[in-house]
Amino acid sequence: DAGITQSPRHKVTETGTPVTLRCHQTENHRYMYWYRQDPGHGLRLIHYSYGVKDTDKGEVSDGYSVSRSKTEDFLLTLESATSSQTSVYFCASRGGLADNEQFFGPGTRLTVL
Amino acid sequence: DQQVKQNSPSLSVQEGRISILNCDYTNSMFDYFLWYKKYPAEGPTFLISISSIKDKNEDGRFTVFLNKSAKHLSLHIVPSQPGDSAVYFCAAHTSSGGSNYKLTFGKGTLLTVNP
Numbered sequence: 001d002a003g004i005t006q007s008p009r010h011k012v013t014e015t016g017t018p019v020t021l022r023c024h025q026t027e028n029h030r031y032m033y034w035y036r037q038d039p040g041h042g043l044r045l046i047h048y049s050y051g052v053k054d055t056d057k058g059e060v061s062d063g064y065s066v067s068r069s070k071t072e073d074f075l076l077t078l079e080s081a082t083s084s085q086t087s088v089y090f091c092a093s094r095g096g097l098a099d100n101e102q103f104f105g106p107g108t109r110l111t112v113l
Numbered sequence: 114d115q116q117v118k119q120n121s122p123s124l125s126v127q128e129g130r131i132s133i134l135n136c137d138y139t140n141s142m143f144d145y146f147l148w149y150k151k152y153p154a155e156g157p158t159f160l161i162s163i164s165s166i167k168d169k170n171e172d173g174r175f176t177v178f179l180n181k182s183a184k185h186l187s188l189h190i191v192p193s194q195p196g197d198s199a200v201y202f203c204a205a206h207t208s209s210g211g212s213n214y215k216l217t218f219g220k221g222t223l224l225t226v227n228p
Contacts (some may be wrong), residue, residue, distance in 0.1 A: 040220065041192055042119075042218045043157070043202060043218040045215060048214060050214055059214070090157070092156075094214075100145045101159045101162065104156035104158070105156050106155060
């Protein structure tokens with residue numbers, strides 16, 4: 001278990017408000033990821049980080065931004081939440097390039113009204 | 114374009130029987146494959162993986178088979194138990210180029226094991 005926590009675990013917000021989700025890992029893993037899970041779509045990558053201050057876009061990055069100022073923390077921000085961003089968000093981490101496995105956090109259920 | 118496909122959204126089997134979950138991929142650069150298991154309200158957990166240099170990997174009741182020529186892999190669970198009821202995700206990874214960091218996931222298959 002990679003010791004990944006996510007906060008908050010549940011959030012309800014209104015359209016147009018900014019939202020920040022936090023991911024924290026205690027394994028000193030270099031790589032961190034944000035996914036969303038939606039019915040019929042499986043897990044889709046939003047953004048990922050390959051080091052402190054090094055991030056890149058995934059397949060569904062529009063409307064999201066990320067920041068990584070410390071190895072252990074990876075923040076996902078919805079700049080202006082929309083109802084289409086209602087989803088379950090998962091954070092994951094991975095040790096290094098020789099490590100193929102990603103370890104997932106427990107998820108954050110976000111509802112945008 | 115979906116590079117990893119799990120064409121069966123659901124599968125139901127009897128306890129004690131074999132469960133076979135299938136996964137197809139289109140990207141020939143994929144060289145490492147993983148299966149994750151997900152219970153409701155929890156994050157996915159790693160189950161088993163296989164490198165493209167192998168055609169089989171076994172871990173207890175779980176075996177993954179890889180057929181590179183068909184771009185197909187399958188997960189066998191024998192014997193199936195009610196606690197195996199979960200969503201199973203197939204994922205793939207390439208060691209080459211800029212995609213080295215990322216996993217590509219299928220949409221998942223919901224396995225129900227009936228007592």
